[in-house]
Amino acid sequence: MEPIILSIITFSPLLGALLILFIPREEEWEIKLLATFSTFCSFILSLYLFVTFDRSLGSETLQFVERIPWIPKLGISYIMGVDGFNAPMVLLSGILAFACILASFRITHRTKEYFILTLVCLTGVIGVFSTQDLFFFVVFYEMASIPMYFLIGIWGSDKSGNGKTVKKEYAALKLTLYLQLGGGLVLLGILGVYFLTVLPQGMQRTFFLHDLIQYGNLAKHYQMILFPLIFLGFAIEAGFWPLHTWLPDGHSAAPTALSMILAGVLLKMGGYGMLKIAIGLAPQGALVWLDIFIAFGVINIIYGALCAMNQTDIKYMIAYSSVSHMGFVTLGIAARNTAGFNGAIFQMFSHGIITALLFAIAGLLYEKAHTRSMPKLGGLAVKMPYLATFFILGGLASLGLPGMSGFVAEFLVFIAVFKAHYIIAGALAITGIVLTAIYILRAVQRIFFGALPDGYLDIKDLTGIEGSHLVLLSLVMIVFGVYPRLLIDVMSPSTEYLRRLLMGQ
Numbered sequence: 001m002e003p004i005i006l007s008i009i010t011f012s013p014l015l016g017a018l019l020i021l022f023i024p025r026e027e028e029w030e031i032k033l034l035a036t037f038s039t040f041c042s043f044i045l046s047l048y049l050f051v052t053f054d055r056s057l058g059s060e061t062l063q064f065v066e067r068i069p070w071i072p073k074l075g076i077s078y079i080m081g082v083d084g085f086n087a088p089m090v091l092l093s094g095i096l097a098f099a100c101i102l103a104s105f106r107i108t109h110r111t112k113e114y115f116i117l118t119l120v121c122l123t124g125v126i127g128v129f130s131t132q133d134l135f136f137f138v139v140f141y142e143m144a145s146i147p148m149y150f151l152i153g154i155w156g157s158d159k160s161g162n163g164k165t166v167k168k169e170y171a172a173l174k175l176t177l178y179l180q181l182g183g184g185l186v187l188l189g190i191l192g193v194y195f196l197t198v199l200p201q202g203m204q205r206t207f208f209l210h211d212l213i214q215y216g217n218l219a220k221h222y223q224m225i226l227f228p229l230i231f232l233g234f235a236i237e238a239g240f241w242p243l244h245t246w247l248p249d250g251h252s253a254a255p256t257a258l259s260m261i262l263a264g265v266l267l268k269m270g271g272y273g274m275l276k277i278a279i280g281l282a283p284q285g286a287l288v289w290l291d292i293f294i295a296f297g298v299i300n301i302i303y304g305a306l307c308a309m310n311q312t313d314i315k316y317m318i319a320y321s322s323v324s325h326m327g328f329v330t331l332g333i334a335a336r337n338t339a340g341f342n343g344a345i346f347q348m349f350s351h352g353i354i355t356a357l358l359f360a361i362a363g364l365l366y367e368k369a370h371t372r373s374m375p376k377l378g379g380l381a382v383k384m385p386y387l388a389t390f391f392i393l394g395g396l397a398s399l400g401l402p403g404m405s406g407f408v409a410e411f412l413v414f415i416a417v418f419k420a421h422y423i424i425a426g427a428l429a430i431t432g433i434v435l436t437a438i439y440i441l442r443a444v445q446r447i448f449f450g451a452l453p454d455g456y457l458d459i460k461d462l463t464g465i466e467g468s469h470l471v472l473l474s475l476v477m478i479v480f481g482v483y484p485r486l487l488i489d490v491m492s493p494s495t496e497y498l499r500r501l502l503m504g505q
Contacts, residue, residue, distance in 0.1 A: 377446060
């Protein structure tokens, strides 16, 4: 099974979507079970891949490789494989794919179409992290982003408050346009690398990322142009200030499962691309530009946290907290050392789990309380102790409590930043932790403590199936927080290799 395990992980959701096509739309329970089974396969196999990933092999060695030539004249092949960068991301995608489907069990409107589109989207997300061919990277990226337009536009919700209304159709269009803009910049940069890279004599042009990094010779002046192009393209997807405005509206309007996908893995496609593809393909260009991007990382952290503090809508608060936390990814990358790269990947993995948990809780809360406005809530811990416990767990992880995965990620980034002598940037970024503690603890107080409003006297707590994905995400958050070596040992050889490449060693 090992030679094709990545293809099975990637295409299990798509196979599920194809089989759902043949199920009558009124058989909703069968549709949901099939979607659950297909993503459960991806989850279990991604866990198997992560556990059996050989940590002793060299950093340049791809594992679980599959290669099928597709258009040889253009150097395009179907190539799947993992190294220390994408093995954690494949695991993250597998976990979230399964959790998202469990979170979708309350969908009753056009159930068949919803699960088909969600499974196609999940296939694209997993494929982005599994492929090593840049042509197929673009294909999977489009497969992940296009269904989101329909999922938000049809199953999303309008948001009113603060004197304005955000329509779901507007949010869907805005999100899609921004993602396409980011994707367009990345595609332009990839084509530039493809045509301008000089390969050893006798070697054909290729989209194989591994060969372009190892054997390609891209002139420095081209790298200086192409690096910011590719980096900014991915940065848009990562919620990079000031190109982040699609993110809060998109999250606010999206159905719960899609919010989990958006925050859990879509933003990580941007961080993964900035680190592995932008720096890998243009290391000399990165050296010139990263000093500027470190400032944007700090702005992301503080600006996102300040905006989160001013929100009364739970989903908007979590969305702006994502803008803030993705700033730590940029900061870790810009520190340009192994600790920073490890911190960036750890933050992507950790933030994906934590934010998915918080969005899942926000969705459940909305379904039961019929509002996302924190001032209208209060005292719910009495009636919903389990939901309150999960929210507090996620909140504590988000603010970086030791023993949770969020602490390890931010600690690694701060070590990297101070090690690189970015003292002011590090000191400013630390204020983000304080601000995060303020808005998270205030949200806990507003929603779960104080007097219980009259309208919520009969509100019910979680049922078994409602809490199943919350248990899964919480366990992952704690396991990697208590024993971070599980992740660090996988990614360290690859991040050290990237550091040496960046420094020309």
